[in-house]
Amino acid sequence: MAFRPGHDPSLRPGPSSRVLAVADSKVAEGVAVGGEPLHVGWIDDAPVFAARPTDGLPEDARGLRAVLAEGPEDFALAAGRAAQLLDWETTHAFCGRCGTASERSSAELTRVCPNCGLVTYPRISPAVIMAVRRGDEVLLARRAGLSLFWSVLAGFVDPGESLEQAVVREVEEEVGLQVDALEYVGSQPWPFPSQLMIGFRARYAGGELRIDETELAEAGWFRLDALPEIPPPYTIANRLILGR
Numbered sequence: 001m002a003f004r005p006g007h008d009p010s011l012r013p014g015p016s017s018r019v020l021a022v023a024d025s026k027v028a029e030g031v032a033v034g035g036e037p038l039h040v041g042w043i044d045d046a047p048v049f050a051a052r053p054t055d056g057l058p059e060d061a062r063g064l065r066a067v068l069a070e071g072p073e074d075f076a077l078a079a080g081r082a083a084q085l086l087d088w089e090t091t092h093a094f095c096g097r098c099g100t101a102s103e104r105s106s107a108e109l110t111r112v113c114p115n116c117g118l119v120t121y122p123r124i125s126p127a128v129i130m131a132v133r134r135g136d137e138v139l140l141a142r143r144a145g146l147s148l149f150w151s152v153l154a155g156f157v158d159p160g161e162s163l164e165q166a167v168v169r170e171v172e173e174e175v176g177l178q179v180d181a182l183e184y185v186g187s188q189p190w191p192f193p194s195q196l197m198i199g200f201r202a203r204y205a206g207g208e209l210r211i212d213e214t215e216l217a218e219a220g221w222f223r224l225d226a227l228p229e230i231p232p233p234y235t236i237a238n239r240l241i242l243g244r
């Protein structure tokens with residue numbers, strides 16, 4: 001079973017389709033939905049649609065994080081894309097230039113302003129996430145606030161910045177260290193609400209730990225055989241930390 005993202009504007013839900021109702025970062029199938037369902041791809045040969053539930057979701061609707069953690073993977077990827085696209089439709093319901101209500105394009109996966117013609121593409125916010133290594137140690141930090149996990153550093157890419165520049169800048173800003181020997185590891189869509197996490201490893205190249213206390217509660221070096229509680233296996237953070 002595999003999820004293939006895509007968009008065919010001519011498709012409408014049929015007997016073999018799957019309609020994912022998404023609201024409040026939860027997802028369910030087989031519930032009443034409102035509006036025109038949005039085609040988001042295929043699971044095997046079955047078209048998959050995203051829509052908002054008419055009367056809310058049932059009590060046993062699964063959270064997107066639980067779906068990502070527990071699978072099945074094809075459903076998790078479909079639900080993540082459905083959630084991202086519905087969030088984009090909600091937050092781009094009006095033209096950002098002239099304020100007119102925007103409309104779903106009948107030709108492609110865009111929203112179009114009927115007044116001024118502005119075309120809006122689905123929004124993705126790229127963020128770099130990086131494991132800094134020093135010998136057999138890895139740099140981990142705990143976010144300010146309620147976070148329980150120790151994890152790698154991460155941050156959004158600025159306009160005009162390369163991914164590599166974002167890695168170097170974020171590490172410098174958050175913990176005051178320099179890094180080099182950047183190596184791309186992989187990426188993960190992260191639908192909370194619309195990030196693409198782009199994972200790197202980097203080598204410690206100098207500096208003393210000095211944390212940005214608005215972002216982080218604490219940071220430190222950990223030996224790989226003595227790690228604290230880290231993010232769960234389905235996250236790219238886990239993969240970066242463990243070197244999988």
Ligand SMILES: [Zn+2]
Binds near residue numbers: 099100114115
């Ligand atoms: Zn407009």
